Amino acid sequence: MNENKTNINWFPGHMAKTKREIKEKLDLIDIVYEVIDSRMPISSRIIDLDNLIKNKKRILIFTKYDLCDKEKTDKIIKEYEKNYQVLKVNLKVLSNQEKNDLITKTNILLKDINDLRIKKGLKPRIFRAIVIGAPNVGKSTLINHISGKNGLKTGNRAGVTKGISWVKVGNTIELLDTPGLLYPKIESKEIGLNLASFGSINEDILDKEEIASYIVTYLYNNYKKILLERYKLNNIETFNLENILTKIAESTNSYKKGNIIDLEKVYTIIINDLKEGRINKITFD
Numbered sequence: 001m002n003e004n005k006t007n008i009n010w011f012p013g014h015m016a017k018t019k020r021e022i023k024e025k026l027d028l029i030d031i032v033y034e035v036i037d038s039r040m041p042i043s044s045r046i047i048d049l050d051n052l053i054k055n056k057k058r059i060l061i062f063t064k065y066d067l068c069d070k071e072k073t074d075k076i077i078k079e080y081e082k083n084y085q086v087l088k089v090n091l092k093v094l095s096n097q098e099k100n101d102l103i104t105k106t107n108i109l110l111k112d113i114n115d116l117r118i119k120k121g122l123k124p125r126i127f128r129a130i131v132i133g134a135p136n137v138g139k140s141t142l143i144n145h146i147s148g149k150n151g152l153k154t155g156n157r158a159g160v161t162k163g164i165s166w167v168k169v170g171n172t173i174e175l176l177d178t179p180g181l182l183y184p185k186i187e188s189k190e191i192g193l194n195l196a197s198f199g200s201i202n203e204d205i206l207d208k209e210e211i212a213s214y215i216v217t218y219l220y221n222n223y224k225k226i227l228l229e230r231y232k233l234n235n236i237e238t239f240n241l242e243n244i245l246t247k248i249a250e251s252t253n254s255y256k257k258g259n260i261i262d263l264e265k266v267y268t269i270i271i272n273d274l275k276e277g278r279i280n281k282i283t284f285d
Ligand SMILES: Nc1nc2c(ncn2[C@@H]2O[C@H](COP(=O)(O)OP(=O)(O)OP(=O)(O)O)[C@@H](O)[C@H]2O)c(=O)[nH]1
Pocket: 063, 064, 065, 066, 067, 089, 090, 091, 092, 133, 134, 135, 136, 137, 138, 139, 140, 141, 142, 181, 277
């Protein structure tokens, strides 16, 4: 493995700008919907978010719950539930029930705001929310779902911040129609590899061989049956990466001219199978 690549302090140039923009938006916001990939419930969290949003109210939304190892992910989520409101969702088939849960949880968490207003003789006001999360965790899909496909734009709010537009969620919530994109801190090689495995960091941060090798090794050690079934492999008694990759090449017919194994193709197949959920019921944290 290439130590240099994984140990770099990966911080894209535009991140400072993004953080500044999110900070500006946060001034307008009552609640943050923090989106986390259920298949990496630790690695895909934005650790810095605590600093950025301070004690703003927050709901953790675990997307791609349909694709994760529920037993493993639930154990981790149980810990989060000690401190946060949590929602587990499959955004492919997000139901009204889940959407209503989000609205209800939001209204409960923010009840104080309107209680106070009413006490002061003011009218209750609408709550404002933002979706924040790492790349590829499902932020846009979530916004589309909860705002409804043709979600009514409530328009730019003159006098607040120009260029920010909101969509309605139910009767009590307005949601920023653009999510806050932040990058998780890559504090260890493992976190970097998990993020790369599920498409949350670019392949140019880690190379394909490294990612695919990690995936195969992880699956062999933790989800052997899933690995064998996906690539129609007979049982493998002892772990040998090269041997497994060769067998996957056979079963996926990955050859170059002259019947030479096309490892690049094998790597791509493995990475895409994971990223696109054809290999599922797995959690890498
Ligand atoms: N199976 C499944 N797929 C999901 C779920 N949520 C999102 N996806 C898929 O994950 C992919 C990424 O979703 P996006 O909504 O584009 O993610 P994003 O966070 O907006 O990504 P960026 O804008 O690139 O940072 C899409 O192919 C979605 O269809 C889910 O709960 N289950």
